[in-house]
Amino acid sequence: MASPALELKAVTRRFPARDRAAPPFTAIERLSFQVGEGEFVALVGPSGCGKSTVLNLVAGLDRPSEGEVFLGAEQVTGPNSHVGFMLQKDLLLPWRSIRRNVEFGLEARGLTREERAARIARELRRCRLTEFADRYPHQLSGGQRQRAALARTLAIDPALVLLDEPFSALDAQTKILLQRSFAQTIAASGVTTLLITHDLNEAVAMSDRILVMSERPGRVVEEITVGLPDRDNPVARQSMPRALELMRHLLHALHLDDRVDA
Numbered sequence: 001m002a003s004p005a006l007e008l009k010a011v012t013r014r015f016p017a018r019d020r021a022a023p024p025f026t027a028i029e030r031l032s033f034q035v036g037e038g039e040f041v042a043l044v045g046p047s048g049c050g051k052s053t054v055l056n057l058v059a060g061l062d063r064p065s066e067g068e069v070f071l072g073a074e075q076v077t078g079p080n081s082h083v084g085f086m087l088q089k090d091l092l093l094p095w096r097s098i099r100r101n102v103e104f105g106l107e108a109r110g111l112t113r114e115e116r117a118a119r120i121a122r123e124l125r126r127c128r129l130t131e132f133a134d135r136y137p138h139q140l141s142g143g144q145r146q147r148a149a150l151a152r153t154l155a156i157d158p159a160l161v162l163l164d165e166p167f168s169a170l171d172a173q174t175k176i177l178l179q180r181s182f183a184q185t186i187a188a189s190g191v192t193t194l195l196i197t198h199d200l201n202e203a204v205a206m207s208d209r210i211l212v213m214s215e216r217p218g219r220v221v222e223e224i225t226v227g228l229p230d231r232d233n234p235v236a237r238q239s240m241p242r243a244l245e246l247m248r249h250l251l252h253a254l255h256l257d258d259r260v261d262a
């Protein structure tokens with residue numbers, strides 16, 4: 001059988017306690033999951049349960065204390081060029097035009113000028129930014145900047161895209177528009193995607209499968225197959241009866257339906 005696109009095998013990450021005499025602090029413990037080729041998986045869980053820690057391990061920016069991370073058949077041992085990483089903040093370079101920002105990740109890849117130009121054109125088109133190619137980041141709206149960041153991420157043809165709360169800094173309406181735009185672009189590219197989000201509606205609307213993490217030390221306590229059609233249309237998905245059922249299920253799984261404390 002082909003390897004999954006991503007696999008975490010019993011991954012534990014401990015951080016040294018601030019007080020050196022105290023025992024180390026366990027952020028995630030024996031965490032295991034797989035993401036299949038072309039699948040869109042959402043990771044949800046309470047604040048501080050280790051979601052960003054997971055992404056850093058997958059991106060190779062951090063190493064597990066125990067356990068292994070595999071990207072396809074290859075073990076992740078450091079940063080690698082097959083993973084595209086996008087955060088809440090767009091991290092576009094303010095002194096470069098949008099076109100040159102999209103070009104940024106391609107510069108060290110040994111592509112010819114023509115190949116680079118073709119990739120940039122493809123992603124700008126896919127992210128509906130062609131007409132903004134020569135603008136600078138400060139001349140774009142927050143939503144357009146996030147689309148430019150996605151174009152830059154996809155331009156490297158990643159085997160896996162990691163999204164860490166990419167919409168959480170946006171207003172509610174822009175967020176809905178951008179979720180749709182991202183869903184369409186990602187579905188069109190077919191890229192394997194792991195999304196971290198606090199927004200349970202977003203997890204339901206955008207993903208094929210949802211992994212629910214426990215409070216720290218984080219482990220996967222539940223896996224939910226979304227089973228909704230039309231992954232490229234999150235708005236339509238949210239109003240389907242099954243979406244409501246999934247929401248109720250998730251609220252319960254995260255113990256949010258029976259808590260009065262905040």
Ligand SMILES: Nc1ncnc2c1ncn2[C@@H]1O[C@H](COP(=O)(O)OP(=O)(O)OP(=O)(O)O)[C@@H](O)[C@H]1O
Nearest residue numbers: 015016027045046047048049050051052053054216
């Ligand atoms: N480099 C580090 N050194 C020490 N502790 C860390 C480090 N990185 C993360 N932690 C701790 O590990 C735990 C998990 O952090 P992480 O950022 O992964 O949580 P999260 O689930 O992404 O939270 P949020 O939803 O608030 O973004 C937290 O308690 C955090 O303080």
Ligand SMILES: [Mg+2]
Nearest residue numbers: 051052053164
């Ligand atoms: Mg986080």
